[in-house]
Amino acid sequence: MKNKNLVSITDFTREEYLRILDLAAEFEKSPRQDILHGYVISTLFFEPSTRTRLSFETAINALGGRVIGFSDKGATSASKGETLHDTIKMVSNYADLIVMRHPLEGSARLASEVSSVPIVNAGDGANQHPSQTLLDMYSIIKTQGKLENLNIFMVGDLKYGRTVHSLLQAMSKFNTTFYFISPDELKMPPVYKLHLDEMGLEYYEGRELTEHLNQADIIYMTRVQQERFTDPIEYERVKNAYILRREMLEGCKKSMKVLHPLPRVNEIHTDVDDSPHAYYFDQARNGVYVRMAIITSILGVK
Amino acid sequence: MKDKQLLVSAIKEGTVIDHIPAPVLFKVVSILKLETLDTMITIGNSLGSKKLGKKGIIKLSNVFFKDEDINKIALVAPCAKLNIIREYEVVEKKVVEIPDEIVGIAKCVNPKCITNNEAVTTRFTVVSKSEVKLKCHYCEKITDQDNIEIL
Numbered sequence: 001m002k003n004k005n006l007v008s009i010t011d012f013t014r015e016e017y018l019r020i021l022d023l024a025a026e027f028e029k030s031p032r033q034d035i036l037h038g039y040v041i042s043t044l045f046f047e048p049s050t051r052t053r054l055s056f057e058t059a060i061n062a063l064g065g066r067v068i069g070f071s072d073k074g075a076t077s078a079s080k081g082e083t084l085h086d087t088i089k090m091v092s093n094y095a096d097l098i099v100m101r102h103p104l105e106g107s108a109r110l111a112s113e114v115s116s117v118p119i120v121n122a123g124d125g126a127n128q129h130p131s132q133t134l135l136d137m138y139s140i141i142k143t144q145g146k147l148e149n150l151n152i153f154m155v156g157d158l159k160y161g162r163t164v165h166s167l168l169q170a171m172s173k174f175n176t177t178f179y180f181i182s183p184d185e186l187k188m189p190p191v192y193k194l195h196l197d198e199m200g201l202e203y204y205e206g207r208e209l210t211e212h213l214n215q216a217d218i219i220y221m222t223r224v225q226q227e228r229f230t231d232p233i234e235y236e237r238v239k240n241a242y243i244l245r246r247e248m249l250e251g252c253k254k255s256m257k258v259l260h261p262l263p264r265v266n267e268i269h270t271d272v273d274d275s276p277h278a279y280y281f282d283q284a285r286n287g288v289y290v291r292m293a294i295i296t297s298i299l300g301v302k
Numbered sequence: 303m304k305d306k307q308l309l310v311s312a313i314k315e316g317t318v319i320d321h322i323p324a325p326v327l328f329k330v331v332s333i334l335k336l337e338t339l340d341t342m343i344t345i346g347n348s349l350g351s352k353k354l355g356k357k358g359i360i361k362l363s364n365v366f367f368k369d370e371d372i373n374k375i376a377l378v379a380p381c382a383k384l385n386i387i388r389e390y391e392v393v394e395k396k397v398v399e400i401p402d403e404i405v406g407i408a409k410c411v412n413p414k415c416i417t418n419n420e421a422v423t424t425r426f427t428v429v430s431k432s433e434v435k436l437k438c439h440y441c442e443k444i445t446d447q448d449n450i451e452i453l
Contacts, residue, residue, distance in 0.1 A: 008442065083420050106416040106440025125414050127441050191444060 002300035005112040007121045009130040009166045014173045017137060023293035023302055024138050024286070031289065035301050036065030042095035043069035044087070045122070046078060046102040051262060051284060052122050052131070056099050059291040068095060085114050092116045097299060118298045126162050132261055133166040135290040136220070139283040140171075143257045144217055147174040151215050155181045156222035156242050156267060158188040163261045164222060168192055178203040179212060183238040185229060209242055214251040219244065221260045221280075223267050246271040259283050311344075316363040318385040319375075324348045326378040327358030329452050333374050333407060334367075341365055354381070369399075376400040377407055377434070378452055400431045408436060409451040415441035424453070 041060050045053050057067050070076050092115040101122040108121035123129040141147050154164045158180050180188045196203050224242050229235040257279040272278050296302035322330050327347045342363040351357035376398040386394040404426045410417050417424045426436035434447045
């Protein structure tokens, strides 16, 4: 994996996913190691992000590496009209690895072709956010003890949600059965269902959140955003139909966990928070270990 | 009165690209970079065609294309036909085939794609040929037949 870019979740193989997840478990056991001493890693955030940037920077600092970068493009030459191409060319002279987030889709792929050092994509618009997917997978393996043969429910905005698309692509390598629960306007796009057909995997589609929930090993919640609807009346009609409440979880498997990429607005009622099924805050903590694993694998120090 | 008809003369050696839809003839010229050739080229456009209504035709003396080069025009002129000429005779007929990868010809449909915002050569994988579907190498979005725009 040394010097490999992580731009899209499909850049890595099944074996590489498993290697990252093993390594993340190792970092969870001993999160303070001085193995990045002497390394300079650049975090270029052309678009604001709290969780992702802080968890990457925590991961780097905890392993003894140094961080250069910015968290707002207003303070950079990009605001003077410098192209992404030129910014990346310049920064790749300074850093050993670049972590970047950019509002335009495909920006990280372009950066990987321009840069002399590896690129880790921390989100390119609505396209890819592979470290999020790997931390979702880490949360799944940690809570279920395995990745194979699970029933994963994806709920909410399945049309625009990049996290569910990437998770689907990655988990399709592990014989997952998917349940897609969404309003008609926000159904899983055909291209992803076609992918599952090609992989020979079963999936179900429905509109009712409460249906079949007792089958679930994982419920992956996403936010239904008003701006996605062309018809405001339709939004009003469905907005409360995709809120997960504690009483809905009564018949669920004991081992079932609720995941959410965060930030949450109201799609998981706060009464779920202290249920044993709630895992979304732990999920966010797992991000640090997974990002340690990604960075050290690519730099070849692990 | 003398008949002043100008005939497009036959070529001795070379390639004739026929059945190009008239509206894309000059796209084909630019995709194949014919303006850089200094060989004899005859271009006819808006000629009557039973099949296409109006068609274009290009005759190139002493030019023989590699399949991978000529296939670049398949996106704009999928029904174009090639006649390979030797000693004034058609020795081979070919059809164009959509290649597996399209570089620098089409525009990505996604306005938020980096290729529509910065000077980047577009690149697509052809994921379906019967009904053309192009997957952007950068933003990973699909541009389908109805939305293909030629640069």
